[in-house]
Every structure is written in C-alpha cells, then in structure tokens.
Amino acid sequence: MIVASNFKTNHNRKSTKEFVDFINNQNYFSEVRIYPPFTALNNFELTPNIRVGAQNFYPVQNGSFTGEIGFDQLEEFDVETVLVGHSERRHVLGESQESICLKYNFAKEKECEIVYCVGEPKEIREQGIEAVMSYIWKQFDGIDIDYDELVVAYEPVWAIGTGLSASLEDIKEVLDNLRAKVKAPLLYGGSVKVETTKDILDIENCDGILVGTASWDVNNFSKMIEIADNL
Numbered sequence: 604m605i606v607a608s609n610f611k612t613n614h615n616r617k618s619t620k621e622f623v624d625f626i627n628n629q630n631y632f633s634e635v636r637i638y639p640p641f642t643a644l645n646n647f648e649l650t651p652n653i654r655v656g657a658q659n660f661y662p663v664q665n666g667s668f669t670g671e672i673g674f675d676q677l678e679e680f681d682v683e684t685v686l687v688g689h690s691e692r693r694h695v696l697g698e699s700q701e702s703i704c705l706k707y708n709f710a711k712e713k714e715c716e717i718v719y720c721v722g723e724p725k726e727i728r729e730q731g732i733e734a735v736m737s738y739i740w741k742q743f744d745g746i747d748i749d750y751d752e753l754v755v756a757y758e759p760v761w762a763i764g765t766g767l768s769a770s771l772e773d774i775k776e777v778l779d780n781l782r783a784k785v786k787a788p789l790l791y792g793g794s795v796k797v798e799t800t801k802d803i804l805d806i807e808n809c810d811g812i813l814v815g816t817a818s819w820d821v822n823n824f825s826k827m828i829e830i831a832d833n834l
C-alpha cells in the first residue's frame with residue numbers, strides 16, 4: 604500500500620522536518636510519500652519505504668527560468684518522486700496537457716518515480732462513467748503508461764479539498780477501468796479522511812491514497828498509515 608501526503612502550500616521548513624522525522628521514527632512498512640513545499644526539502648535520513656518528493660518542477664536540469672525549480676535543485680535533496688498533473692496545477696495554475704507531458708517525460712528520463720494525477724470535473728461526472736473515462740483517457744495523451752516508476756492517482760477535481768469524497772462505487776468503477784489498461788499502482792485522492800481510509804483501501808484495485816487536507820496533521824497521517832499497515 605502507498606500512503607501519500609501532498610502538503611500543497613502548507614507547512615514550513617521547521618514543521619516539515621518535525622513531520623517527516625515523526626513519521627520516519629514509527630517503523631511503518633507501507634510505502635509512504637510526503638510532498639512538502641520546495642522550501643522545506645532537505646537531506647532527510649529516511650528508511651527505504653519513505654520518500655520525500657516534489658509537488659512540481661520545471662522540466663530542465665538547470666537554466667534561465669526565473670522563479671522555477673529544475674532537477675539540479677531537486678537532486679541536491681535526493682528527490683526520487685514527483686507529482687505530475689495534479690488537478691490544482693491543471694485547473695488553478697492552468698497547466699496544459701502539453702506542458703504536463705514535458706514534465707512527465709523529463710522525470711521519466713531521470714528515472715524518477717512519477718505520481719501521475721488524473722480526474723474529472725463535476726460537469727463531466729454528472730454525465731456518467733463513459734464521459735468520465737473518456738475525459739480521463741485524454742489526460743493520458745502523450746503519457747507512457749508502461750513506465751516502470753509510474754503510480755497513477757485518480758483524483759476527481761470536485762472531490763479535492765471540498766470534503767466531498769467520491770462514493771466507494773464510483774472510485775471502484777474508475778479504478779477497474781484504469782486497471783484494464785494500466786498496470787501501475789492505482790491511488791485514490793479527494794477528501795480522504797482517517798474515517799474513510801480503510802473502506803477506500805479495501806476497494807479492489809486500490810493500491811493506496813493521496814491525501815491533502817486530512818494529512819497535514821501528523822497524527823491523522825500516522826493513523827492512515829497504521830490502517831494501511833494493518834490491511
């Protein structure tokens with residue numbers, strides 16, 4: 604099982620270190636991923652099942668891209684896992700499928716683990732599963748789904764940060780459809796809470812969760828990992 608926390612624009616350098624150290628000291632055996640803001644990246648000493656990664660990057664090693672972070676800067680902190688295609692990057696920051704592909708391919712060249720996020724907005728969900736899957740498959744345009752270090756996160760846009768998780772049936776239906784073509788581990792994300800973690804992880808074809816809001820409290824995140832460890 605993979606249990607991942609996306610800090611988004613939360614936590615600072617000090618609180619991230621405390622968070623990461625706490626999690627690292629618990630001897631969990633699930634695969635744990637933590638994505639803090641760039642400024643909180645550090646040379647953490649971690650057990651092999653725990654990785655701290657980047658929420659974003661610019662698809663270059665280095666260069667003249669004012670305000671951006673390339674792989675030179677990530678490699679200084681041994682970053683081996685990145686998020687690509689998160690809904691906030693697509694819908695709030697306006698990232699196109701083309702620029703998402705450039706990032707995907709760059710991270711793939713670097714043999715870095717990619718948690719690739721896909722998911723439909725509310726108006727598509729309202730049209731039913733066929734519309735949902737056709738929307739999601741378009742988000743795989745230009746993406747090598749056979750990449751060995753790929754993890755796919757299904758995160759419906761309307762469920763992210765809203766407190767409204769998708770139903771277990773809806774999650775299962777999408778994950779089953781993804782599983783028919785994608786062999787990578789499949790995560791669900793979108794308002795996952797401690798109380799809903801077990802039921803979501805119990806879904807066939809669900810290999811883990813990507814959590815925002817509910818994971819920012821280290822005690823909650825720990826509980827989620829404990830639930831995964833006990834499955």
Ligand code: PGA
Pocket residue numbers: 609758762763764765766792793794795813814815816817
């Ligand atoms: P949320 O965020 O848990 O706050 O809905 C999930 C995500 O954006 O990955």
